[in-house]
Amino acid sequence: MYPYHVPLVWTAFIALFAGLSYRLVSMARLAAREKTVLPTLDAKYGARSILHWVIPFNSRNMRMRPLFTVVSFAFHICLLATPLLLMGHAVLWKTAWGLRWWSLPPVVADATTLVVIAGGVFFLLRRIAAPEVRKVTAVSDFLLVLLVISPFLTGFVARMQWFRSSIPYSTMITIHIVAGALWLAAIPFTRLSHMLWFVFSRAYMGSEFGAIRRARDW
Amino acid sequence: MADAVDMAIVDKGIDDSIGKLTPERIESVIRRVLDKESGARLQVYVETCVRCGLCAEACHTYLSRDKDPDYSPVAKVKATLWEMTRRNGRVDGPFLRNAARIAFTECGTCRRCSMYCPFGIDIAYLLSTVRRICALLGIVPQYMQDTTNAHSVASNQMWIQQDDWIDALMWQEEEACAELPGALIPLDKEGADVMYSVIAPEAKILAQLIGNMAILMKAAKVDWTMPSADGWDNSNMAMFSGDYEIMGRVERAHWERAVQLRVKRVVMGECGHAFRGAVYDGPKWLGWRGPPIPMVHAVEFYYELLSTGRLKIARKITEPVTLQDPCNIVRGRGLHDKLRYVVRALCEDFRDMDPRDEHNFCCAAGGGVINCGPPWKLSRLKSIRVKAEQLAATKAHTVITPCHNCHSGIEDIIGHYKLGMHTKFVNELLVKCIEMPGS
Amino acid sequence: MVNPSNWDWSPGRKLVADVNDAGPDFVVRELAVSPDGERLAAAVQNGDTHHIRVNGQLEPQEYEKAWHLRYSPDGRLTALVRRNDQWSVLVDGQVWEEQFDYAWNTKFSPSGSIGVQFKRDMRYSVAIDGTPWEQSFLSCRDFAMSDDGQSAAATVQVEALPEADIFKFLQGTWSIAVDGKAWDRKFLNAYTPRFSANREHVAAQVRLDLFEYTAAVDGTPWESRFGCIWEPTFRPDRADLLVPIRVDGGWTLAENGKPIWNRKYVQLWNQRLSPDGRRVAAVVATSYGRWTVAVDDVPWKLTFGNLVAAPVFSADGHHVAATIRTDAQWSVAVDGAVWPAVFDMAWEPVLSPDGSAVAARVETGGRHALAVNGVVWRPRFDRLWDPVFSSDGKKLLVRGIDDGRYHRQVLPVQEVIG
Numbered sequence A: 001m002y003p004y005h006v007p008l009v010w011t012a013f014i015a016l017f018a019g020l021s022y023r024l025v026s027m028a029r030l031a032a033r034e035k036t037v038l039p040t041l042d043a044k045y046g047a048r049s050i051l052h053w054v055i056p057f058n059s060r061n062m063r064m065r066p067l068f069t070v071v072s073f074a075f076h077i078c079l080l081a082t083p084l085l086l087m088g089h090a091v092l093w094k095t096a097w098g099l100r101w102w103s104l105p106p107v108v109a110d111a112t113t114l115v116v117i118a119g120g121v122f123f124l125l126r127r128i129a130a131p132e133v134r135k136v137t138a139v140s141d142f143l144l145v146l147l148v149i150s151p152f153l154t155g156f157v158a159r160m161q162w163f164r165s166s167i168p169y170s171t172m173i174t175i176h177i178v179a180g181a182l183w184l185a186a187i188p189f190t191r192l193s194h195m196l197w198f199v200f201s202r203a204y205m206g207s208e209f210g211a212i213r214r215a216r217d218w
Numbered sequence B: 001m002a003d004a005v006d007m008a009i010v011d012k013g014i015d016d017s018i019g020k021l022t023p024e025r026i027e028s029v030i031r032r033v034l035d036k037e038s039g040a041r042l043q044v045y046v047e048t049c050v051r052c053g054l055c056a057e058a059c060h061t062y063l064s065r066d067k068d069p070d071y072s073p074v075a076k077v078k079a080t081l082w083e084m085t086r087r088n089g090r091v092d093g094p095f096l097r098n099a100a101r102i103a104f105t106e107c108g109t110c111r112r113c114s115m116y117c118p119f120g121i122d123i124a125y126l127l128s129t130v131r132r133i134c135a136l137l138g139i140v141p142q143y144m145q146d147t148t149n150a151h152s153v154a155s156n157q158m159w160i161q162q163d164d165w166i167d168a169l170m171w172q173e174e175e176a177c178a179e180l181p182g183a184l185i186p187l188d189k190e191g192a193d194v195m196y197s198v199i200a201p202e203a204k205i206l207a208q209l210i211g212n213m214a215i216l217m218k219a220a221k222v223d224w225t226m227p228s229a230d231g232w233d234n235s236n237m238a239m240f241s242g243d244y245e246i247m248g249r250v251e252r253a254h255w256e257r258a259v260q261l262r263v264k265r266v267v268m269g270e271c272g273h274a275f276r277g278a279v280y281d282g283p284k285w286l287g288w289r290g291p292p293i294p295m296v297h298a299v300e301f302y303y304e305l306l307s308t309g310r311l312k313i314a315r316k317i318t319e320p321v322t323l324q325d326p327c328n329i330v331r332g333r334g335l336h337d338k339l340r341y342v343v344r345a346l347c348e349d350f351r352d353m354d355p356r357d358e359h360n361f362c363c364a365a366g367g368g369v370i371n372c373g374p375p376w377k378l379s380r381l382k383s384i385r386v387k388a389e390q391l392a393a394t395k396a397h398t399v400i401t402p403c404h405n406c407h408s409g410i411e412d413i414i415g416h417y418k419l420g421m422h423t424k425f426v427n428e429l430l431v432k433c434i435e436m437p438g439s
Numbered sequence C: 001m002v003n004p005s006n007w008d009w010s011p012g013r014k015l016v017a018d019v020n021d022a023g024p025d026f027v028v029r030e031l032a033v034s035p036d037g038e039r040l041a042a043a044v045q046n047g048d049t050h051h052i053r054v055n056g057q058l059e060p061q062e063y064e065k066a067w068h069l070r071y072s073p074d075g076r077l078t079a080l081v082r083r084n085d086q087w088s089v090l091v092d093g094q095v096w097e098e099q100f101d102y103a104w105n106t107k108f109s110p111s112g113s114i115g116v117q118f119k120r121d122m123r124y125s126v127a128i129d130g131t132p133w134e135q136s137f138l139s140c141r142d143f144a145m146s147d148d149g150q151s152a153a154a155t156v157q158v159e160a161l162p163e164a165d166i167f168k169f170l171q172g173t174w175s176i177a178v179d180g181k182a183w184d185r186k187f188l189n190a191y192t193p194r195f196s197a198n199r200e201h202v203a204a205q206v207r208l209d210l211f212e213y214t215a216a217v218d219g220t221p222w223e224s225r226f227g228c229i230w231e232p233t234f235r236p237d238r239a240d241l242l243v244p245i246r247v248d249g250g251w252t253l254a255e256n257g258k259p260i261w262n263r264k265y266v267q268l269w270n271q272r273l274s275p276d277g278r279r280v281a282a283v284v285a286t287s288y289g290r291w292t293v294a295v296d297d298v299p300w301k302l303t304f305g306n307l308v309a310a311p312v313f314s315a316d317g318h319h320v321a322a323t324i325r326t327d328a329q330w331s332v333a334v335d336g337a338v339w340p341a342v343f344d345m346a347w348e349p350v351l352s353p354d355g356s357a358v359a360a361r362v363e364t365g366g367r368h369a370l371a372v373n374g375v376v377w378r379p380r381f382d383r384l385w386d387p388v389f390s391s392d393g394k395k396l397l398v399r400g401i402d403d404g405r406y407h408r409q410v411l412p413v414q415e416v417i418g
């Protein structure tokens, strides 16, 4: 890290958290105006639905597409775990705030990074190959996947010290940090917000199915 | 590509009305629905959808049409609501014509796809929102609009006059008494345990179903009644045409009739969409969180009577039967196990379908699709080849359909795909199988 | 008008009739009790013939059908009867001379007039006190009578509608007919005609376009248009019309076309006026799934989950009561407080003239009982009719069947509430 990276990192985190809070509050307002939505949410059935959908192979659709299920879960788990548990990041947390937690052994982190990249490539190929996905795909969908894998690509390149002859390590790190910052900042404001809304859309459907219609939704 | 023949179908209700619309009107109606009538749900659904296409596999329309991507749930939303949102309501006539066809005739709001989308996005709700927009713009398939008009005038879906209704009840009482003495149909009996409510086709073309119910009630010694006045039909095409005001009026009439009669609960005849209208959509629009008085669907009621021994089975149906799970009572009420209990109690050779229960395929008649009428019949049948294959695989002779939409829909499938089967309501089998009192 | 002061108000219980005394050949189809409680009428069936029995006396006439047994407020017994395939109205043993292909929906005016809808030669119309309107229509689905019974108004179909003609429907095929004469203007739909107290005006809900509703008075719609409305009521003392209206997804109350209440409700219907016409009570949902009564736009604090039935005012207009259902149990709420007792069923409350006592019939464990101010009177019944207060509010007339016997009983209110 160089001093000029600091404001960038701060901006990204502020964008992430302020963005998420803003989205959440304004959506809650909107939901309250639509008088039936909030009263319909049911804690028990909402939780039941979320739970059933974060367990691999628990829903019929997940069983019908084993490959996709494996890739999707591996992608998401690695995508969330890698940046949080990365040694290279841990050092930064420590120097900035003195925070410390367990880190992935570097080889494992390399592997999870590659899983995310591979997952991203899989999603990109699927968008081209599967007609039902291609039908609803726009350029932005490709860009989004590229954005999602970009910190992984750049981080990996930096760590492996590849292309050092043409791109100095520090530049590579800068590129990586810019990609990472964009990644973080994009979450609240792009379709990546599905990370946030997943909980609510599932909970709502789970409440309708469970509490009102007395049926299972998985 | 969407089917060219279907795209060319002319429906007066859509085609004749579109020409009268101005761009201003279109824009203001769409924005009203998007900004005022909808809110967080719509926004979350539109934004969250990651366009993964996982919902495609759920939809009978998509599967039956050789996985044509135009028929996947998300593609239907893309072609309609996303575009309306993206263009902020500035869409034109040809766009709306396409949107109306998709929303009214290529989605039966069966909600199966919500169980396949990992986010639980309610595509049926999104397409119903498109229907609402179409309804406000006055572009609704002719026959569906006509049914809605019948609801608005007669509080029932078939324009049945009040005297014809009473007459049908009295006639069916005579028929029932001929089978089982004392099988009366008590009219307007205040304080009865059960009010039985039916949909208009029972009074108009399938009246024996009411007579059958009188026999079952007598045999099970149920304290019951039927209303002689409006409010007896809680089926609701207005719910599907997007005319929520008429939907609310019909359901209010129904529930106020039940409250006036001070019945303990309402048993709904074998109809799925009427159940849905009376239990979910109607009450919700009116401000009730559920029906103000409990309502059970006939299947649940039969289950209750059989499992408690109030109805006893004397003989069973021997020919092979299969069963259509009506969306609105399986995904809509989780009645699949009770339904199978009833069917197994009645039939020796029951051959289940696969997938089933909450994962059943719709009959393609539901959600108002069959009410779009003759112009759309062939299109509807093209959309439901999967069901024909499912039915054929069971090699059953009889298809049990505890829902009026399923009944007509499956009947059409059998005819079109030459399956050589026939459909029956549970009620028709019950009267053949139960032990009659005094015999 | 009925005057209960003329009834026998001396405390005591008397056996009036045995429900099943006609013997096993007769099936009792319907029962009705006269307002003063002195008579128990039954519609009975013996094989294919139907008869009327009053206080154990079988009336001589036989009918192919006899049903819809109702006492008018002034104590005349009516039924819908069929002879020779023709329907008519039986009033105190006399069948109207007019015969119809069908007759139904008996209604009474407070003054005692009797009206029905009828069909003859595939045309529909209304008959009051045995006299049919001269005009008939393609259909008729509801009617109302003026308080004095001198006038009637009905929702009628005035234009034929070819099958599935959705465009002609838009031009209007329905209207309101007053004393047989239809309003000039046609509507997509017209609902719930209502008379002003002096019978000079008739109002109804009308639908001007698929999504455009308003109220019309004497055939002229209000200027203002709404997304939806419910049935109108005239203030009893003047011709001002109250209508629940839906504006921007919420409901409020309008008078003569303009909102008079400020609050927006999730629902608002069944508005009722105090007898002097000054106060308005209505059923409202203050939020999704929470129901209560609002009096002059002030909702009760207590709300109920399942339903609130139409409110009832005391004669002095100071008190309001309504049946409620919450958490799957029925009870009665009075002036914002709910009775502590809950029931399997509760009927519409009856208020003493000064509102100090509120009585309702209730059901628990399959048996019926009378409850006053939340206190349940010990005797149990197979069936009860609404209690009636004496004009001084001190006594109650109880009409009930127990063990197959119908009794009329007058008791001091104090005896119940102790």
Ligand code: HEM
Residues within 6 Å of the ligand: A001, A005, A009, A012, A079, A082, A083, A086, A088, A089, A092, A106, A109, A110, A111, A113, A151, A152, A153, A155, A156, A158, A159, A160, A173, A176, A177, A179, A180, A181, A183, A184
């Ligand atoms: C925004 C602030 C960020 C900073 C300052 C930062 C910094 C770093 C540093 C210093 C390294 C170490 C390179 C090395 O070992 O030589 C690294 C690696 C890495 N970073 Fe970041 N990073 C940031 C954000 C992110 C984000 C948001 C992600 C992913 C979502 C991410 C994913 C990775 C990955 C996958 C690696 C390489 C992992 C490996 O193969 O070991 N980084 N990052």
Ligand code: HEM
Residues within 6 Å of the ligand: A072, A073, A076, A079, A123, A124, A141, A144, A145, A148, A183, A187, A192, A194, A195, A196, A198, B050, B051, B052, B118, B119
């Ligand atoms: C913990 C919260 C999250 C949940 C529950 C979640 C859930 C999902 C689900 C259900 C899908 C649909 C397809 C599939 O199953 O793969 C999906 C797709 C996707 N997710 Fe997430 N996600 C989360 C977080 C994230 C984050 C933080 C990112 C990246 C910033 C992300 C990136 C993606 C991408 C790129 C896809 C698209 C796949 C495609 O193009 O088809 N997700 N996610």
Ligand code: SF4
Residues within 6 Å of the ligand: B058, B059, B060, B061, B072, B073, B076, B106, B107, B108, B109, B110, B111, B112, B113, B114, B123, B124, B362
């Ligand atoms: S028909 Fe059913 S599965 Fe297909 S889009 Fe509509 S709701 Fe979804």
Ligand code: SF4
Residues within 6 Å of the ligand: B048, B049, B050, B051, B052, B053, B054, B055, B056, B073, B074, B116, B117, B118, B119, B120, B121, B123
């Ligand atoms: S499954 Fe859900 S998220 Fe995926 S495309 Fe369909 S609606 Fe969108």
